[in-house]
Amino acid sequence: MSTVASTVEIPAGVTLPIYMDNHATSPLDPRVLEAMMPFFTQKFGNAASRNHSFGWEAEQGVEQAREQVAKLIGATAKEIIFTSGATESNNLAIKGIAEMYRERGNHIITQATEHKAVLDTCKRLEKAGYRVTYLPVKADGLIDMEDLKRAIDDKTILVTIMFANNEIGVIQPVAEIGKLCHERGVLFHTDAVQAVGKVPVDVNAMNIDALSLTAHKIYGPKGVGALYVRRRNPRVQISEQINGGGHERGMRSGTLNVPGIVGLGKACELARLEMDEEAKRLAGMRDRLKAKLESKLDYIHVNGTMEHHLPGNLNMSFVYVEGESLLMGINDIAVSSGSACTSATLEPSYVLKALGLGDDVAHSSIRFGLGRFNNDAEVDYVADKVIDVVQKLRELSPLYEMVKEGIDITKIEWQAH
Amino acid sequence: MAYSDKVIDHYNNPRNVGQLDKSSSEVGTGLVGAPECGDVMRLQIKVNPETQVIEEAKFKTFGCGSAIASSSLATEWVKGKTVSEAMEIKNTDIVKELALPPVKIHCSVLAEDAIRAAIGDWKKKNGVAEGAAAPQAVAAQ
16 A cells, blocks of 8 residues: 655654744744843833833843844944834835835835735835836846846835845845945845844945844744844935834834843844854755755755855755645654645745746745754754655656656646636 | 644555556546646546446545545545446535545545546546536647
């Protein structure tokens, strides 16, 4: 009898389930938790309370965190605004700049594989009378700089292009984009959620005017993020999106999430000190996983260029195997799929489709997200398990059988339903 | 998404995986779905020419766990039934048996289509008057 149930042995040092979905979120580093703890209990003050010691110590925690965040990206503390996370940071940057610079122009440039927090914000602005250009990406996942050059016109006020992609891990030519934008007098915002703490980011060297980041992707807590807004050369102004008590120099009202902010600061400090070594370790594990899978399976390929790539990311298509059924077979491993069946919309990943992948291949894709707390033994187990389940599901796949028999399945007139 | 125990059982131990000789006049083949939609089912039946009883059924499916389970169940159900009895199998029966959530109902529809397509193919081969066969994929010229 045919069976899909996997029989791969669990090696020593591996505890199931394995978390390998660090682009979605990451576990809190115990050192971050330790830094946060006092700010829940003893140091519970409101950072905006100016007339007693409870307020002062909360404010001190916040200001230290502001320094820590700034230092990781080469900014100054005054350029950091704390938010509830990167979705808010993206909204604040894009809407805030669009509104503030409305008289100068109404054109915004972004690209196809941005996170929904950017794409949907841009769509909202289109309804409000702004013009948005969505640049395509090449098959490797990167934008074409020539496309960007051509897209900038005298009404362009903002270019918003992500630093690194959350699905396929490719790193856009951010320094080139920043240089071009500054030459053309256009502001440059980048959603750097996946890049900060993973690869070097320098807002000055890269001519970045605004940058979104979040704590929970770098082993910090959920619900806290930051927006960097340049203060010199040029001084960037944004109009506030949340009105109230005038916190964060008026750009983001609301009582500060002090423990969260302290956690974000600590997470940034750890990332700054450990990034080089961690990146090497993650890339090593990623390459080991890739090599193992490639040595045992045919019809698999990597999505996105490996040349400009986040160290912990591997996005692979296992052609002729549907992604959700693969996830079901490896249910002791937490990863993500580009399959429509795993999404609420029943549409396969728009990021993979933007690379020119057919829906059938997009349905077959798995994103592995390696992080600080993964190890080689886990990588070996994950590789063995994926190989085992893919092989079993291909025994079940009519497409794999046809391809193996030499039938060109693209020549079949399928009845889409 | 949480799967029912029956879906998990069919996924882990799919019944009747394989293929029958497509060229045999006793065999009907149904190939439904599309790779772009994320599911393709091939269901085959072998019919006794005397009794019209489906004596064997095989399937292969590219698709999610629910699609695999639906087609696996379909092969179990058609076996031992006559062709006209098998035509009575409804997707709603499959939904009920596997406790499929609304988002997976299309998997059961596809399994019903696969049964009908296989029977339609067998009828065509054997000159039996065509019933309501589901449309199925055809190899282009």
